[in-house]
Amino acid sequence: MSEIERSAGPSGIEEMLEELALQLEGAESLSAETIAREIMRIGFRCRRCGDCCRGEENSVVVFPFEIRVIIADETGESWLEVAGPPEEGEWDCEGNFHTLEWRLRKTGRDCRYYSENGCRIYGARPLLCTTYPFYLEGGRLLWSECRGLGGEIGTEDSLKLAELLKRRQIVEIREAIELLLKYEDFERGEPSPFGRCIVHDSEAVHEVAWSEIPGALGRRLRRSQKW
Numbered sequence: 001m002s003e004i005e006r007s008a009g010p011s012g013i014e015e016m017l018e019e020l021a022l023q024l025e026g027a028e029s030l031s032a033e034t035i036a037r038e039i040m041r042i043g044f045r046c047r048r049c050g051d052c053c054r055g056e057e058n059s060v061v062v063f064p065f066e067i068r069v070i071i072a073d074e075t076g077e078s079w080l081e082v083a084g085p086p087e088e089g090e091w092d093c094e095g096n097f098h099t100l101e102w103r104l105r106k107t108g109r110d111c112r113y114y115s116e117n118g119c120r121i122y123g124a125r126p127l128l129c130t131t132y133p134f135y136l137e138g139g140r141l142l143w144s145e146c147r148g149l150g151g152e153i154g155t156e157d158s159l160k161l162a163e164l165l166k167r168r169q170i171v172e173i174r175e176a177i178e179l180l181l182k183y184e185d186f187e188r189g190e191p192s193p194f195g196r197c198i199v200h201d202s203e204a205v206h207e208v209a210w211s212e213i214p215g216a217l218g219r220r221l222r223r224s225q226k227w
């Protein structure tokens with residue numbers, strides 16, 4: 001979920017929750033075996049090229065529980081070193097920026113955990129990374145561009161991947177439900193350099209100081225084309 005519709009008042013949110021409950025039911029009833037057969041038909045073998053971890057397009061949505069797993073794995077890192085708010089969001093009438101997601105932080109154009117030897121947090125990487133290039137949408141298996149597509153994959157590995165995809169779909173829907181249940185709507189307004197950055201997620205409404213996200217305020221203000 002990247003944006004809650006502007007018109008979503010209490011009844012709009014109720015409708016979205018009902019829709020998500022139906023989606024959750026659908027996701028829980030998905031057959032991992034069927035998805036696995038489809039993966040085998042398409043074919044996939046990771047070539048360890050790192051293309052999905054590098055470049056401008058690399059942007060990994062990460063949930064609060066996943067951030068905690070990475071913090072535990074990479075002892076010493078803070079929440080904001082692991083993840084930050086994306087550039088997509090809306091401004092309220094007091095000039096605060098609101099967003100609904102966390103994304104893994106980057107070093108330049110690349111994921112900050114990418115190294116020449118591969119992912120530095122392999123065992124703790126987010127669900128989105130473990131299932132790339134595949135994803136489920138309304139129960140349908142879809143995929144992004146990837147050099148590994150068409151490669152040979154065994155029955156066991158395709159089933160493992162299918163189970164992860166199903167889990168990711170369920171987690172994404174549950175996270176969206178929790179987010180909506182905690183969501184506090186706001187009056188839309190204009191960007192301001194004096195506002196705050198507010199991230200709504202499945203656990204809470206977090207206030208992040210712009211000073212903790214180098215360059216972020218300037219980028220968002222430029223993006224809003226007001227400055």
Ligand code: SF4
Binds near residue numbers: 052060104114120126
């Ligand atoms: S967390 Fe690991 S697998 Fe995911 S984008 Fe970063 S380097 Fe790649």
